Amino acid sequence: MKTKKLEDIHGLTPHNWEEIKNLGYEMVDDMVSYLQNIQEQPSWKEIPQNVKLHFEEDIPQNPQNPKSVYQEFKEFILPFPKGNIHPRFWAWVQGTGTITAAFSEMLATTMNPNVTIGEHAAMYVDKQVVKWCKQMLNYPETASGILLSGGSMANITGLTVARNFHNPSVRAYGIQHHKKQMVLYCSEETHSCITKAAEIIGLGNKSVRKIITNEHFQMDINELKKQIALDLQAGFQPFCIVATTGTVNTGAIDPLKEIYELCKTFNLWFHIDGAYGALAKLDPKFTEQLAYIEKADSVAFDLHKWLHIPYELGCLLVKNAEAHRASFAITPNYLLQTKRGLAGGLDSINNYGFELSRGFKALKVWMNLKEYGIHKYAALIAKNNEQAQYLGKLVSGSKQLKLLTPVTMSIVCFQFIHKQANIQTINKLNEEIIIRLQEQGIASPSSTILKGNYCIRVCIVNHKTKKNDLDELFLWVIKIGNQIVKEIGL
Known part of the structure; x- marks a missing residue:
């Protein structure tokens, strides 16, 4: 066989543009139908062993027909989703997506810019989407912001700014150069990404003071003052207090006003982890309770939750734009900016975070907000909160549920109970209820x-x-709970 010269090897563009266009039409038709009828599918399906074995194949050595690759996707991948596109997915805190945003992903990846x-x-x-994020939370126009992969990256970026603001020498000399151990405060219900952030930015997890919560799972202010x-x-x-607006366990909102006043008293950075609940500020029932988001030094929140942007997309807003930029800005010779030409334009986003390579994340937000408008999203958030209250009333009115x-917001935590069972049995019973709901494709709650x-956790x-x-x-x-009770002979 004659060896081809390298310059004779065909690139990655299609051999037949008409065929690839028809395949694209088929994909769009299939995906629109899939989403249109998703409620008829089970909320979750167990992956068969033969499907798992399929993904142990070695790397392909030679080209395959794109149509056959797509058929493989439809057979082995599409039938086994996580389920967060389903109406009865209530596990964790995960948004549902939209069809327009799915189309926008195709547009963004076709352009394929490094943003x-x-x-x-x-x-x-x-830049415009970051501006809209500030407007959603009534945050100052002069603040800075950056789009990131999600709340975890937004929180670590915000805490980096907080650390550097209180320790300006850290970029030059590192954290070990600082004479005093820096410590930050959050509640015991705060998301684990805060502890990870402390480890990554060099403070260590022992620097995180986890304050106990009250009976409503909110940070206990008196204990915070004592610590x-x-x-x-x-x-x-002490350099920072992290308040949570909607804990992932119960949706609890920390006492923001009191935390803000403590930050002022002790000159501490006021950071809000609003990954789940910051956008509840758009619901009139929570606007006043969440008003102090506007006073935070920084706030992290997700757009792939209540804004239903496809994974993944979060945002960090920082009130002190200069402090934000000073934490990350660096300009090597190969990134010099010019007044005109391709290297001109806006300040590099790399000056506000770690990443120098980013996809066109903003387009799916831009298109969704253009299509639906923020008032529609506000109404949907309020609807979810009302639905949680509705489920809570159903539970409270039942003798078999507790x-x-x-x-608080859109999270409902409850148990199936039985008067003859001890707590260990009740816990096991509720774990089994959740698993059977999932395995039977009825619904997908999670647990905490x-x-x-051990409780059934429904996050809407x-x-x-x-x-x-x-x-x-x-x-x-109730039906599954009674079945299990019968099986174990209670």
């Missing part, structure tokens, strides 16, 4: 443990959910 540097339209779309006093007395340097904490009680951030879905969940929990 951190250069004079091109995607940079201006990114700050103890740390000051011991020679530590509400484990008041419903509250004060030793789903624009497809209707009240009858919650009615069905309520009935099935």
